[in-house]
Amino acid sequence: MANMNLTLQVWRQGGSFGDGRMVPYDAADVSPDMSFLEMLDVVNERLIAAGEPPIVFDSDCREGICGMCSLVVNGVPHGPDRGSTVCQLHMRRFKDGDTITIEPWRAAAFPVRRDLVVDRGAFDRLIASGGYVSVNTGSAPDGNAIPIPKDLAEAAMDAAACIGCGACVAACKNASASLFVGAKVSQLALLPQGHPERAARARAMVALMDNLGFGNCSNEAECEAVCPKEISIATIARMRREYIRALVTGAGR
Amino acid sequence: MNGAPRIAPAGTRQLEARIPSGPIPEKWDRCKFDSKLVNPANRRKFTVIIVGTGLAGGAAAATLGEAGYHVLSFCIQDSPRRAHSIAAQGGINAAKNYRNDGDSVTRLFYDTVKGGDYRAREANVHRLAEVSVSIIDQCVAQGVPFAREYGGLLDNRSFGGAQVSRTFYARGQTGQQLLLGAYQAMMRQVGAGTVKMFPRYEMLDVVVVDGRARGIIARNLVTGTIERFQADAVLLATGGYGNAYFLSTNAVNSNATAIWRAYKRGALFANPCFTQIHPTCIPVSGDHQSKLTLMSESLRNDGRVWVPHAAGDRRPAAQIPEGERDYYLERRYPAFGNLVPRDVASRAAKAVCDEGRGVGETGLSVYLDFAESIGRLGEDVIRERYGNLFQMYEKITDENPYKAPMRIYPAIHYTMGGLWVDYNLMSTIPGLFVLGEANFSDHGANRLGASALMQGLADGYFVAPATLPNYLAGASLPKVGADHDAFREAEASVTKKIDRLLSVKGRTTPREIHRTLGKLLWDNVGMGRTEPKLNDALARIPHLREEFWATVSVPGSGAEMSQVLEYAGRVADYLELGELIALDALERRESCGGHFREEYQTPDNEALRDDESFTHVAAWEYAGDGALPVRNVEPLAFESVKPSQRSYK
Numbered sequence: 001m002a003n004m005n006l007t008l009q010v011w012r013q014g015g016s017f018g019d020g021r022m023v024p025y026d027a028a029d030v031s032p033d034m035s036f037l038e039m040l041d042v043v044n045e046r047l048i049a050a051g052e053p054p055i056v057f058d059s060d061c062r063e064g065i066c067g068m069c070s071l072v073v074n075g076v077p078h079g080p081d082r083g084s085t086v087c088q089l090h091m092r093r094f095k096d097g098d099t100i101t102i103e104p105w106r107a108a109a110f111p112v113r114r115d116l117v118v119d120r121g122a123f124d125r126l127i128a129s130g131g132y133v134s135v136n137t138g139s140a141p142d143g144n145a146i147p148i149p150k151d152l153a154e155a156a157m158d159a160a161a162c163i164g165c166g167a168c169v170a171a172c173k174n175a176s177a178s179l180f181v182g183a184k185v186s187q188l189a190l191l192p193q194g195h196p197e198r199a200a201r202a203r204a205m206v207a208l209m210d211n212l213g214f215g216n217c218s219n220e221a222e223c224e225a226v227c228p229k230e231i232s233i234a235t236i237a238r239m240r241r242e243y244i245r246a247l248v249t250g251a252g253r
Numbered sequence: 254m255n256g257a258p259r260i261a262p263a264g265t266r267q268l269e270a271r272i273p274s275g276p277i278p279e280k281w282d283r284c285k286f287d288s289k290l291v292n293p294a295n296r297r298k299f300t301v302i303i304v305g306t307g308l309a310g311g312a313a314a315a316t317l318g319e320a321g322y323h324v325l326s327f328c329i330q331d332s333p334r335r336a337h338s339i340a341a342q343g344g345i346n347a348a349k350n351y352r353n354d355g356d357s358v359t360r361l362f363y364d365t366v367k368g369g370d371y372r373a374r375e376a377n378v379h380r381l382a383e384v385s386v387s388i389i390d391q392c393v394a395q396g397v398p399f400a401r402e403y404g405g406l407l408d409n410r411s412f413g414g415a416q417v418s419r420t421f422y423a424r425g426q427t428g429q430q431l432l433l434g435a436y437q438a439m440m441r442q443v444g445a446g447t448v449k450m451f452p453r454y455e456m457l458d459v460v461v462v463d464g465r466a467r468g469i470i471a472r473n474l475v476t477g478t479i480e481r482f483q484a485d486a487v488l489l490a491t492g493g494y495g496n497a498y499f500l501s502t503n504a505v506n507s508n509a510t511a512i513w514r515a516y517k518r519g520a521l522f523a524n525p526c527f528t529q530i531h532p533t534c535i536p537v538s539g540d541h542q543s544k545l546t547l548m549s550e551s552l553r554n555d556g557r558v559w560v561p562h563a564a565g566d567r568r569p570a571a572q573i574p575e576g577e578r579d580y581y582l583e584r585r586y587p588a589f590g591n592l593v594p595r596d597v598a599s600r601a602a603k604a605v606c607d608e609g610r611g612v613g614e615t616g617l618s619v620y621l622d623f624a625e626s627i628g629r630l631g632e633d634v635i636r637e638r639y640g641n642l643f644q645m646y647e648k649i650t651d652e653n654p655y656k657a658p659m660r661i662y663p664a665i666h667y668t669m670g671g672l673w674v675d676y677n678l679m680s681t682i683p684g685l686f687v688l689g690e691a692n693f694s695d696h697g698a699n700r701l702g703a704s705a706l707m708q709g710l711a712d713g714y715f716v717a718p719a720t721l722p723n724y725l726a727g728a729s730l731p732k733v734g735a736d737h738d739a740f741r742e743a744e745a746s747v748t749k750k751i752d753r754l755l756s757v758k759g760r761t762t763p764r765e766i767h768r769t770l771g772k773l774l775w776d777n778v779g780m781g782r783t784e785p786k787l788n789d790a791l792a793r794i795p796h797l798r799e800e801f802w803a804t805v806s807v808p809g810s811g812a813e814m815s816q817v818l819e820y821a822g823r824v825a826d827y828l829e830l831g832e833l834i835a836l837d838a839l840e841r842r843e844s845c846g847g848h849f850r851e852e853y854q855t856p857d858n859e860a861l862r863d864d865e866s867f868t869h870v871a872a873w874e875y876a877g878d879g880a881l882p883v884r885n886v887e888p889l890a891f892e893s894v895k896p897s898q899r900s901y902k
Contacts, residue, residue, distance in 0.1 A: 015813050033538045035649075041543055041764070044817075048762040053809045054817055058331065060504040063546045063645060065429055066335040081648075088648045113475050114814040117331075121452065124332050128444035132437035133396045137316040137714045138387070140394035144351060147405025157398040157423060160430060164334055193396045 001032040004096040008043065010055055011103045014114040022101070025055075032092035036079065037062060037069065039091055040102075056115040064088045064228060067163030070170070071116055072103040077167035077226045085165065085228040105166055107175035109213040120166050122212040123180060130204035131184040133193050146192050159187040161229040168223030168231075174215025179223040181205045182235035189242050199252025202242035261840055264874055264885030268521070271675040272376045277893050278358075281380040284676065285719050289726035296321035297447075299725050302469055302484040304456045304511055306333030308428075308706060309689025310490030311435035312713025318442030320718060325482060326439065327451045327471060329506055329819075334436045337492055337504040338709060341428025342549035342642065344410060344420035345392075345706040347385040352409055356417040358382045363894055365704060368414040368594050369669070369697020370846035370862065371896040372527070374870075374889060376676060377694045384715045385707050389421055391714055395434040399423050410638075412702040413550050414594040414901075420703045425549055425641045431706055435713065454480075455819060456511045457747045459487055459518050459685060462739045465728065466685035470743045472751075474819065477812040479744055479751075481735045485725055486684045488717060489515060490709075493668035493690040495528065497827040497834065498779075499771020501665035502534060502547040508823040509830050512672050512691050520680040521872040521885060523673035523693035525830070526838035529700055529847045530780055531666030532598035535649055535659075536618040545664040546649055548621070548642055550702040553591040555626035555635065556659070558582050558598070560619050564609035570620055570658050581605055589901040596699045596847045596860070597901060599663035603780045604858065606662075613660045622658035663780060667705060669696040669847065670837075673872040673887070677720035678712060681872075684728065686721065688712035693870065698846025751811045754821045759804035763821040766801045770794070770824075770831055778835045783851045787839040791832060798828040833873055833882060840884060843867045855898070864896055 006027040013020030030039050037059050044054035060068040064085040071086045073079035079089045094100065102116065110118040160183070168179035185202055188194030194201070210216075217236055224233045246252045273280040273287065291299065299322050303314045306328040314326045328336060348361040361382040366373055389407070393399065399421050400408040409418040423430040442448040451471070458470040460481070468483040494509035495501040516522045533548045559580045561573050581601055583590045593601075602619050611617050627635050632655055636643070643654045650660070671693040678686045678694070689709040696704065733740075777790040807821045844853040844860035845867070853861045870887040 015809065031539055031541060034541045035543070038541045038543050042541055045762050045764060048764075048806050048808060048817055049760055051758065051760075051806055051808050053815075056814055056816055060330060060335055060506050061337065061340045062505055062544050063340060064648075065426065066330075066337070066339050066504060067332075068330060068335050083644075084648060088645070090648065090651070092651060117814065119475075120331055124334070124440060124443075124450070124452075127334075127437055128440040132441040133394065134441065135391070135394040135438075136319045137312075137391060137438075137718065140387070140390040143349070143389040143393040143399075144406050146393075148401055149405050150401045150403050153398055153401040153405075156396075157400075157430075160396075160398050160423075160433065161426065163429070164332065187398065188396050191396050191398065193394055 001092060004030045004032070004091065004094065006030055006094065007099040009099060009101040012055070012115050013112050015053060020112070030091050032090070034091045035062065035087060036073065036089040036091065037087050056117050058117050059087055062087045065163060067165035070105050070118060070165055070167070072105065072170060074101055077105065077170040078228055083228060083230045105170035107169045109175060109177070110166060110169065122214070123164050123166065125212060126177065126181060126205055126208055127184065129208045130197070130201035133188060134197060148191060152190050156187045156190040159183045159190070159231065159235050162231055163229060165228060167226045167228065169214065171222040171226040172215065173220065173222070174218060176217045177209050177214040178217035178236045178239065179227065179231060179233065181209055182239035183231050185239040185242050186235040189238060198242060199246035199249065202239065202246050203252050206239070206243050261836055261881050261884045264883040266874065266885040268673065268872055268885060268887040269675060270374065270887060271677055273676065277376060277379050280376050281383055288719065288723035291722040291726050293321055297323050299323060300325065300484040301486050301488065301721070302327070302482055303488045303490060304469065305336065305490035305492060306436070306439070307336035307338035307490060307492060307689060308432055308435055308709030309713040310488070311336065311432065311439050312710050313488055313490060313688060313717050314448050315435055315438035315442055316714050316718040317721070318439065318445070318447035321447065324442070324448040325451065325484065326448055327454045327456060329453065329455045329474065331452055333439060333450060333452060334433060336432060337507045338432045338706070339429045340504060341706055342425045342547065343551035344412065344422035344427045344703040345388070345431060346412065346419050346703040347389045347421060347707065348382055348419060349386055349389060351407060352418045354417045356419050360417065361385060361419065364415050365695070365701060366697070366894045367899060368699055368701040370699050370860065370899055371697065371864070371868070371891060372845050372889065373695055373697030375891060375893055380716065381695050381708060381711050384711045387715060388707060388710045392431055392434050395438060397423060397430045397434045410551055411554055411592060413553065413592045413598070414701040422551070425639060428706060431710065435710070457514060458743045459515045459682070460739050460743045461518055461682055462733050462737060465683045465730070467733045468740065470747050475814055477815065479747055481740045481744060483733050483735060485730045486686065486721060488686045488688055489672070489691050490688040490713065491691050493671065494830055495665045495668050497771070497831050498665040498774045499767050500537065500542060500545050500775070502531060502545050505544055510823050510826050512687070513826040513830055515672060515680065515682070515685060517875050518682065519875070520682050520685055521673040521874050522670070522833060523870050523872045524670035524837065525834045525873065526778070526841055526848050527669035527698050527846065528665060528834070529595060529667040529669060530599040530663045532595055532602055532663050533621060533661045534664035535646065536613060536615065536662040546645065547666060548646060548659060548661060550595065552621060552639060552642060555638065556591065556621040556623050557625060558591055558619055558621055560605045560610040560612060579610070586901045593901045594699060594701060599780060600849060602663055618660040618662040620658040621661045623654065624658070627655065667700055669693065669698060669700055673870065677723065678717055679724065684724065686717055688717055698848055750822065751818065754805065754807050754818060754825070755811055757802065757805050757807070759806050761800070761804040761806060763805055763807070763817065763824045766797060766805065767824045767827065770797055770827060774831050774834065778838050781849055781851050782838050784839065787835050790835040791839065794828065794832045794835065801825065801828055836882070837871055837873065841867060841871065859898070868896070
């Protein structure tokens with residue numbers, strides 16, 4: 001595959017760009033073996049060498065696990081590949097002459113800090129409200145004291161695979177955090193270690209989700225479609241069951 | 254030593270390792286018993302700064318918060334959950350002996366000392382092996398979804414450098430799950446008010462008052478403001494310096510700035526040349542490459558490494574008959590086979606590529622082949638064990654590893670060297686503690702697989718929380734205000750450096766110079782080091798540094814979010830650190846673990862140590878810009894494990 005020439009339409013906001021607008025850039029001589037972020041690196045290299053402010057975007061591990069990268073590519077969080085972060089997207093998915101739009105996550109709970117960078121601190125606050133097991137260091141029983149059936153452990157791992165990137169929120173027309181919260185509530189409700197606090201956890205996390213400005217879930221399943229770890233919306237159903245269970249039994253108040 | 258001329262001045266400093274007396278299995282208990290304690294009611298009066306939120310920093314913040322200390326936690330990412338520990342794939346070692354295969358604390362200790370090629374401190378390693386068992390218990394209790402067997406008990410896999418199965422794992426995402434456990438425990442303390450979190454802050458200096466670490470200067474990466482933070486102790490858990498080599502398996506933001514600035518404030522830097530090159534990474538594809546992706550060592554459990562027998566054989570793998578394949582690890586090391594330690598596997602890969610037997614377009618890769626295990630176990634079993642790794646490989650290379658063998662090549666992965674610490678994890682600056690990969694303490698000249706997670710969590714959950722109170726209770730720590738001269742001076746030096754970066758206004762990007770430095774380090778201070786190559790690096794790095802300061806372009810201002818400014822500051826530090834790595838490699842005239850000097854090898858090309866001259870830690874002391882650093886020495890004593898030529902045959 002030959003190298004490509006592309007046009008980028010990139011959201012620039014803050015600094016010399018003020019309130020935010022789309023700005024066109026040429027991405028010339030792009031190798032199909034580059035990752036999407038490496039393509040942006042090359043564009044930035046040219047800007048920096050010319051003394052112009054480079055495009056600011058988040059990334060860190062560049063192998064799909066840290067959850068830092070967060071670009072909406074042609075209208076889709078993390079771009080066209082299923083089960084993938086944008087750092088794992090490669091330019092062989094595009095063709096010569098394409099125009100690519102690049103925008104940040106859009107959600108009231110994730111304010112833009114600059115260009116393509118948003119603040120996802122709301123996710124940290126959700127975890128701080130109950131996304132844990134209360135066990136102080138040093139007080140744990142032997143690791144094999146409580147056998148956990150393999151299928152349960154696997155189901156918990158499926159939910160625990162969430163990388164906290166926020167694509168689910170960015171894809172949702174309501175900007176709901178239900179998949180993120182559902183994944184954590186499910187992981188800890190499936191494992192016996194999470195049982196003592198399951199009702200309080202469901203209550204606290206669901207209540208805070210509303211307060212932080214995330215919308216409600218209306219079952220569009222857009223979140224599942226863009227989730228790089230392909231977390232199932234069955235976790236949202238489990239979160240609701242946990243929440244209703246807490247309400248009905250009065251537990252965890 | 255060896256009559257060769259010394260170029261670095263030899264230090265006379267007595268390094269007090271503070272190793273407790275008594276037999277090795279009793280030392281840690283004795284240390285804890287002899288430690289002064291801080292009364293629970295007094296703990297909230299102590300402020301502790303923790304920089305970094307990976308396994309070591311996150312675990313320490315959670316544990317010290319639970320204990321009641323007032324913790325300020327800093328990370329450069331937008332959330333503490335993103336620290337690079339998250340990318341560790343394969344697993345975490347612990348001497349549980351759940352397999353009943355002969356494992357024990359003593360054996361894990363022995364394997365780790367031997368794996369480190371007898372350049373680690375015995376007492377530290379024994380403590381690591383002791384607390385390894387508690388780590389697993391703690392993580393299970395937090396809800397870490399480790400892999401399990403059908404009976405519901407924890408599963409294990411084997412890893413390089415060991416003949417027992419002691420590695421616990423959560424699919425190929427062990428680091429992620431352990432980090433999320435620590436992160437959640439820390440966020441619980443954020444909710445409880447004992448830990449205050451500062452995401453998107455970068456530490457740019459440590460502040461030393463009356464000889465003690467009393468705070469940091471950090472830049473708010475969103476607004477660009479420089480801020481001062483006071484504390485009674487500072488814990489650095491900022492990871493390793495592998496990114497000095499530009500291409501490494503580290504995350505792109507991982508950097509050495511925090512430890513480097515601490516070094517320049519008086520903390521000694523130990524064994525900087527002990528860098529680990531991981532044998533199984535996806536090979537470089539072009540100049541645009543921003544990082545290298547690791548394929549977990551656990552793959553070597555079921556994958557077989559091979560190259561063609563004949564040099565220059567360009568046939569696709571499938572067309573090379575079994576008899577014309579050289580499974581060189583199995584051939585050279587029949588006892589350990591594909592599971593030899595990382596340094597051995599990396600050097601062996603380089604050797605076959607140097608012979609012209611490498612595969613792929615560049616000839617700089619070897620095959621890692623799963624055909625035999627897929628035939629024996631079925632594709633489903635392989636998918637269950639390594640599914641996400643295979644998927645990751647396919648995304649990057651566009652090749653299906655279920656059908657064709659993976660191609661792999663070594664890459665910089667981990668740094669065993671780091672800031673010098675005593676047994677209590679305190680650096681040579683009193684009150685400055687260093688945890689996890691940022692310190693030098695446990696892995697000697699080579700780290701075994703699945704031991705980084707173990708060390709990070711050991712330091713964070715168990716060691717620092719036990720040793721820090723002894724310091725706090727025993728030190729005189731009068732209140733220090735943010736207007737203290739030391740804070741003012743440190744802030745001024747940080748601001749001056751930033752202003753200097755912004756004012757060059759040249760035409761070279763920080764990345765161009767970083768790439769040049771990285772290639773120089775990889776070629777000359779990488780897998781095969783020689784005196785001429787090291788001298789060449791030492792001659793060229795200062796020129797590169799001059800070029801950087803004369804031509805770098807950092808557009809924009811410092812009073813805003815500026816990733817290029819952050820990066821330029823880190824590259825400026827690599828340009829100094831790179832020189833120290835080369836200098837340490839030059840002065841260590843032996844081969845050991847990841848440090849392979851081609852002049853010092855056995856007739857069958859294994860590392861040849863010089864125990865008489867080099868059974869010590871080299872701890873480098875900053876002597877001012879432009880002056881050669883001073884090489885201090887901490888002698889190592891091996892009382893429990895007798896050093897021998899490492900053999901994995």
